[in-house]
Amino acid sequence: MKRILLAGGGTGGHIYPLLAVAEQFKRDYSSEEVELHYIGDPGAFEVEFLGLGITIHKVMTGKIRRYFSPLNLIDIPKTFIGLLQSFGVVYWLMPDVLFSKGGPGSVGAVIAGWFHRVPILIHESDAVPGLSNLISARFAKKIAISFESAAKYFIPPKVVRTGNPIRPGMLAQKMDSSSAKETLGFSKETPLLLVLGGSQGSQRINEFIIKILKELVPQTQILHQTGLKNFAEVKKLADASFLDIDVKLEIKNRYQPIAYFDEITMARALSAADLVIARAGSGTIFEIANFSKPSVLIPLPSAANDHQRENAYAYSSAGAGIVVEESNFSAPIFANQISKFLSSPDLMIRAGEAGFRFARPDSAKILAEEVMKLADNN
Numbered sequence: 001m002k003r004i005l006l007a008g009g010g011t012g013g014h015i016y017p018l019l020a021v022a023e024q025f026k027r028d029y030s031s032e033e034v035e036l037h038y039i040g041d042p043g044a045f046e047v048e049f050l051g052l053g054i055t056i057h058k059v060m061t062g063k064i065r066r067y068f069s070p071l072n073l074i075d076i077p078k079t080f081i082g083l084l085q086s087f088g089v090v091y092w093l094m095p096d097v098l099f100s101k102g103g104p105g106s107v108g109a110v111i112a113g114w115f116h117r118v119p120i121l122i123h124e125s126d127a128v129p130g131l132s133n134l135i136s137a138r139f140a141k142k143i144a145i146s147f148e149s150a151a152k153y154f155i156p157p158k159v160v161r162t163g164n165p166i167r168p169g170m171l172a173q174k175m176d177s178s179s180a181k182e183t184l185g186f187s188k189e190t191p192l193l194l195v196l197g198g199s200q201g202s203q204r205i206n207e208f209i210i211k212i213l214k215e216l217v218p219q220t221q222i223l224h225q226t227g228l229k230n231f232a233e234v235k236k237l238a239d240a241s242f243l244d245i246d247v248k249l250e251i252k253n254r255y256q257p258i259a260y261f262d263e264i265t266m267a268r269a270l271s272a273a274d275l276v277i278a279r280a281g282s283g284t285i286f287e288i289a290n291f292s293k294p295s296v297l298i299p300l301p302s303a304a305n306d307h308q309r310e311n312a313y314a315y316s317s318a319g320a321g322i323v324v325e326e327s328n329f330s331a332p333i334f335a336n337q338i339s340k341f342l343s344s345p346d347l348m349i350r351a352g353e354a355g356f357r358f359a360r361p362d363s364a365k366i367l368a369e370e371v372m373k374l375a376d377n378n
Helices: 012-028 043-051 074-093 106-115 131-140 148-153 177-183 204-209 231-243 261-273 282-290 303-318 329-343 343-361 363-376
Strands: 002-007 032-039 055-058 097-100 120-124 142-145 158-160 192-196 220-223 255-258 275-278 295-297 321-323
Touching: 002 043, 002 074, 002 106, 002 363, 012 032, 012 043, 012 275, 012 282, 012 363, 032 074, 043 055, 043 363, 055 220, 074 106, 074 295, 097 106, 097 363, 106 120, 106 131, 120 131, 120 148, 148 192, 148 295, 148 303, 158 321, 177 261, 192 261, 204 220, 204 231, 204 329, 220 261, 231 255, 261 282, 275 282, 275 329, 282 295, 282 303, 282 343, 329 343
Parallel strands: 002 032, 002 097, 032 055, 097 120, 120 142, 142 158, 192 220, 192 275, 220 255, 275 295, 295 321
Antiparallel strands: none
């Protein structure tokens, strides 16, 4: 039996790829062949780890910041305590391989693994690596990347491009567009615009969708994921915007706000969409790509190391969509870009196909195989 230790945390961007690879292991290997453990702080994802039969080893985690912050006074001691805890967990488990996704808590696990001579594979989702993975790369035997442009930050012989893993269960929920539209309560005859703001939502994107709502609904249906905290406000503003114009009930019903997508609803929404508007987090980009959808990406300006901007332009250069900088945001520009896509079916098809080529749909399987290679050679 191979004992595999998963590390990483902080956000869904770090956790979801771990879950995707864990799910792949469950599909490809029996419990007698592979034993999965997780070290870190699972946060809200604890139930999902347990649901996959993964043993959780909680350690204290602290965020490593490259800038001055009073929070460092709290997080530096937490990071040190977490490092000591990680040494204890790794010594007790003595795994065959450590797979780290980066994020808070992962560096301590990587250092402990290296000290105990456990082979380490790290995965970097973004075009610009985060600090935790830049540190961890020194101790890793293999470095998996999602974007080719990330390779320049690492030692070339260690690097393998795997893409960013999407949970196999989500990919299994793919549907044809017409059926997915009907399942979600939309007409299968009219194009569907999917707006993704992430679990927290994007207030800036929400504002612009509301501003151009009256221009959009005559030509498209809209499924708008607002974020849990923003749902009530967005719905109120959308209802108010429709009061200004004389439109049929059928047109008003073309707009549907929703607070949050679970895995199944997200798969249906991406299956149904003709065009996606989204931020440029790696997880979001690769979900869009795996469902062969054209996109308009709006990088988050405050993202660490400006990685969302780098992600967006790397993806756009493959022909999979276009980038609209938030600094250039205006309602007419935004509406024009959307109309340009919706009025060009051939352009949308080509962009969707380019996205799928970029996606590496078998990313979770590739990563699982790379992990097992290290375990077999240990």
